[in-house]
Amino acid sequence: MIVLRNLSKTFVVDGQRKHVLRGINAVFPSNTVVALLGRNGAGKSTLLQMISGAMDVTAGEILTDGQISFPVGYAGSFHPELTGAQNTRFTARIYGVDTDALMSYVDDFAELGPSFHLPVRTYSSGMKSRLAFGVSMGINFDTYLIDEVTAVGDAAFKKKSQQVFQDRMRTSGALFVSHSLRQIQDLCQAGAVLEGGQLHYYEDVREAIAHHLRNLDV
Template sequence: MIRLENLSKSFMTPRGRKTVIDRASLTFPGGVSVALLARNGAGKSTLMGMIGGTIQPTKGRVVSQGSVSWPVGFSGSFHQDLTGVQNVRFVARVYGVDTEELVAFVEDFAELGGHFYSPVRTYSSGMKSRLAFGVSIGVPFDTYLVDEVTSVGDANFRRKSRVIFLERMKSAGAIVVTHSMAQVRKLCTAGVVLENGHLDYFEDIEEAIAQHQRNMGSAEEE
């Protein structure tokens, strides 16, 4: 469970202060996969950062019960001169999970072959994304923060990513950001719509999608 208490976030811009989250109070229930829907630039990444603890709110707070992942698939924290397997071992030690189990899982899942033992700086962006997704989903969390990661790789890899994500959702919750309404319907059962700094929670994902599309001024899927 993640609870937002009177949460606000604003930034100074050349045109003055811009508020992206305005006194939001809302609960993301535990064990539920929730889509976060908003137009581009509305503040989805900022909200995910505050929930994940990497961005400080201007006012209010985020209260969580249970562990919350870093953004699933985020590869920016990898040490570029370490190999893939060395990065995985480091993450395992930081989060206190079985090192060999995580290494075996990521090696099989990410499908990097011999590159798993090469420095990450030699990876393509797609290879980094597959490694990042494997590490992220291989560590057990109570809530996963997911941002467009199931679009990585070819059709078979995307299918495999969805399958393992849904398997994790049997014992965890998630907050999912994606521009694909088809993905939203496959991955989520509820939704939160962010518009003009305000958040609305919908237990029915179809109601959330409908509200988001009204905000966008179109019934077309993004």
């Protein structure tokens, strides 16, 4: 479970304050895949980074009773000068999992070939996403933070990614960001819509999708 209490985030841009999140209160239940919907710039990635601990909150707090993944798809997850293999090994040590087992899993899953042993700065955005998704799925988290990653790669890789994700969701939950409404309908049970700094939570993902589509029509 993840609880947001009076959560706010403000950025200062060119001397002007931009309020991305304004006093949000919400509960994301355990073992539930929640779609996070909103227009571009609504604050979806910002919220994921704050929940993961990668970004500080301006006000309020985030509480959880489980282990949360790093935000998969976030470019800052890995050190660019280290290789994919070195980043994987480092992540394994941070989360206290078997290093060799995670290395083997990611090497096989991400399909990076020799590039697994090259610096991450040489990777394309798709390669970084495959590495991030592989590392995340190779660790048993209570909640996974997923940002568009299952859409990366060819049809076979997408199918494999979705199967692994669904396997993990038998015992875990997730906050899931995707522009594919079909994918959201297939993978998510609940939904949350970010709009004007506020968050609207729906236990039925179809209601969240309907709210999101109304926003896009405005």
